Amino acid sequence: MQRSVSREGVDLEAANHDQGTDSSKDHNQVDFIAAKPRKKWFQKSKKEDEVIEKSVPYFQLFRYASSVDKFLMVIGSIFGIANGASMPLMMLIFGDLTDSFISFTQSGPAAINISAISGCSNVSLVNTATNTSITAVNTSIASQGLEDSVHRFMIYFIILACAVLVVSYLQISSWVIVSERQTYQIRVNFFKSIMRQDIGWFDTHKSGELITRLSDDINKIHDGIGDKAATYCQWMAACIAGFTMGFVRGWKLTLVIIAISPLLAIVAAFMSKFGSAFTNKELEAYSKAGGVAEEILSSVRTVVSFGGEKKACERYDGQLDHALRVGIKKSFVVGIGIALTFLVMFGSYALAFWYGSTLIAAGEMSGGTILTV
Numbered sequence: 001m002q003r004s005v006s007r008e009g010v011d012l013e014a015a016n017h018d019q020g021t022d023s024s025k026d027h028n029q030v031d032f033i034a035a036k037p038r039k040k041w042f043q044k045s046k047k048e049d050e051v052i053e054k055s056v057p058y059f060q061l062f063r064y065a066s067s068v069d070k071f072l073m074v075i076g077s078i079f080g081i082a083n084g085a086s087m088p089l090m091m092l093i094f095g096d097l098t099d100s101f102i103s104f105t106q107s108g109p110a111a112i113n114i115s116a117i118s119g120c121s122n123v124s125l126v127n128t129a130t131n132t133s134i135t136a137v138n139t140s141i142a143s144q145g146l147e148d149s150v151h152r153f154m155i156y157f158i159i160l161a162c163a164v165l166v167v168s169y170l171q172i173s174s175w176v177i178v179s180e181r182q183t184y185q186i187r188v189n190f191f192k193s194i195m196r197q198d199i200g201w202f203d204t205h206k207s208g209e210l211i212t213r214l215s216d217d218i219n220k221i222h223d224g225i226g227d228k229a230a231t232y233c234q235w236m237a238a239c240i241a242g243f244t245m246g247f248v249r250g251w252k253l254t255l256v257i258i259a260i261s262p263l264l265a266i267v268a269a270f271m272s273k274f275g276s277a278f279t280n281k282e283l284e285a286y287s288k289a290g291g292v293a294e295e296i297l298s299s300v301r302t303v304v305s306f307g308g309e310k311k312a313c314e315r316y317d318g319q320l321d322h323a324l325r326v327g328i329k330k331s332f333v334v335g336i337g338i339a340l341t342f343l344v345m346f347g348s349y350a351l352a353f354w355y356g357s358t359l360i361a362a363g364e365m366s367g368g369t370i371l372t373v
Helices: 002-042 046-052 058-062 067-115 140-195 207-224 227-249 251-258 261-298 300-305 309-361 367-372
Strands: 124-127 135-137
Touching: 058 140, 058 207, 067 140, 067 227, 067 367, 140 207, 140 227, 207 227, 207 261, 227 251, 227 367, 251 309, 261 300, 261 309, 300 309, 309 367
Parallel strands: none
Antiparallel strands: 124 135
């Protein structure tokens, strides 16, 4: 019986060997087809990653906004515009005050010289346009006029300061309330989305990385849609109001200053592009470090029992070292961008004062108007 079974096995083996040459191509093709999806599953191409990782438009961050949130955003934007318009208005008041100082300074030497004339006391030279006589008045008139002018401008500054106090509070508080409400909804929906995932999804997403995303990344969103959004509205309004006032008070000097604006735009684009890129890399590096830390701490008994403390520390240090290098590169980029911004800014000041002096010498503008523009 055993001999017959063995004989049958040999015959089957020989038959398989005879068919091996004919079916080898079929087997190889089947193995290749079966292995191809597995290779594609384990190794994703860059094109697939780019499709998956899509950037979210800014206004999509407010997808959970209710009617109350939209009302607060409108109120905060209106007060932000008012707060931004207050800065050019302050420069307008400051420029007029400067003109008052200049006018009094120019009349001062004439008052001193005329008071030294024999037989005259406490007099001031007011008009020398006549050919036959000199009109002299009390010197207290010019001083009293300066004091009245300064008091009037002081009241303007106090009113403006009180108005800025109110609108700044309403501007910042409205947007911060909106950001708090939005980040609350984002956290809740993000956590619910995690809980709805299949168990296999957690094999490719570490829990520590999810915790880091839930805390650090959403805090970044909080900053972006909170007081920074209010500040953006403020500075946009200040820019528009400033250019409008500049064209009204001195269009020639305004055109000269606008000629430098493309340099500021280039610097801002540089900071936006590279700063955001390094920020994303930094967040990704810290999220991976958080995932490693959570993995180690969740199984700390196993790590200690096998004596893997040193290896665990090396893994965590490696992730932190990568995040540190990214943060240092980001600091260099931000530092260079801020330095270039101030370079262009103070360069524009120098050009404005130089060209403004030529306009003053030509009698087209006053010193206060130069400061206002």
